[in-house]
Amino acid sequence: MDAHTKPERAIKTVEDAIRLVEASGLTHIKVGLSDIDGILRGKYLRKDKFLGALRSGFAFCNVVLGWDADDQMYDNTKYTGWHTAYPDAMVRIVPETCRRLPLEQGNGEDMLFFLAEFVGDAEAICPRGLLQRVLKRATDMGFEASAALEYEFFMFEETPHSVREKNYRDLKNWTPGNFGYSVLRSTVEGDFYRQLLDMCEQMDMPIEGLHTETGPGVLEAALAVDGASDMADKAILFKTFTKALAQKNNLMATFMAKWSHDHPGQSGHIHLSLREASTGKSAFYDESRPYNMSARQASFMAGVQRYLPEFMSMFAQTVNSYSRLVPGYWAPLDATWGVENRTTALRLIPGSEKSQRVEVRIGSADANPYIALAAALGAGLHGIEQGLDPGEIVQGNAYTQEFPAHLKLPCTLWESAQRLRQSQAAKTLFGEPFVEHFAATREWEERQFRRHVTDWELARYFEII
Incomplete structure (x- = not known):
């Protein structure tokens, strides 16, 4: 059935x-x-x-x-x-x-x-309640929002006990080496792939695409598009029960943003589109304009671009999230946009009336899907309300280019939390109680990190300094 x-x-x-x-x-x-x-x-x-x-x-x-x-x-x-x-x-x-x-x-x-x-x-600080408020804003503006999330996650031949016994060092990856889009790996490990695909079908959170990524034991799963509220529900269920399924197979899945400096980080990309509630037509598609990008899509994307530095803590919510945001690892460092450009924070994806959309590539796999979706959608809607225009399109490799200071993304969780606290747009879109509470929780998270001495610090300073 x-x-x-x-x-x-x-x-x-x-x-x-x-x-x-x-x-x-x-x-x-x-x-x-x-x-x-x-x-x-x-x-x-x-x-x-x-x-x-x-x-x-x-x-x-x-x-x-x-x-x-x-x-x-x-x-x-x-x-x-x-x-x-x-x-x-x-x-x-x-x-x-x-x-x-x-x-x-x-x-x-x-x-x-x-x-x-x-x-x-x-309800004012509930993550699901937050997204519902933003979706009501979309409804009041005459839009229906659709979304699709993609998650990268690493798999290990470990258990919750073994990783602690090993102090999270010398962990055994599920599969060795770099082997992106591997048919060999997915065939040899086909039992787990089938279990995952079947579970997601049975739980109505279908995976549109599943493949190995570059790195030992890393997978990427793209959830099939749905209404934004349903997509957030499906995303949190997917992360939870993927981990549960792995552990039932004596494996572990991690959605950390970056578990090792030797490998790329793990993203949680967000695809978004709007439709007119009255007609059912795409609000993003206009074949008479370049890239089929309607004026409203341009303003939506400009809103995400404008407020991304202020809302960064809602996309990158842990200290570890910022370890992923370094040059050359498929993670953008500025609030940039491009057409089919995977080095920019926002990727415009031209398509048909059905598929025209924007991808927000800044999100990491560790983000709360309710909060990250609310941030992206809220910023885009605010861009439409204000009639914003996106900045100059980026051609080529964004990692090697310099951009204006206002596009620079915060580099630490603490800085991101301060930007959110000071953001009038965040208070307007999400409510002051949520902004105050969430910013405080991110400051707490940063303080917990600062209390600890890392292996890197010991190796670097113990003898020499």
């Missing part, structure tokens, strides 16, 4: 979800939601508790918006912190996100899983 025709994927309302759950033989239902870093946090709810939560929501400790990837509580945020005593916040289950989990069974049937989002006061 095709994923789109499965009963769980036909659910649109609370009543639909109640009927499906009541008919299920499961005793418990699984729910999950995104924390600030894009990590799915969740729990099992007993069926009667879950049915009540479907109707009226349920309480969830707001600490999941107030801690980092290591469950350490932020000490610099207003909404969450010890000063609040970490009360519960209300959560809404999103019925239309229902899926079966082929990796997990209960009472002889695949586990039911639903995504959720914070409501009430917490």
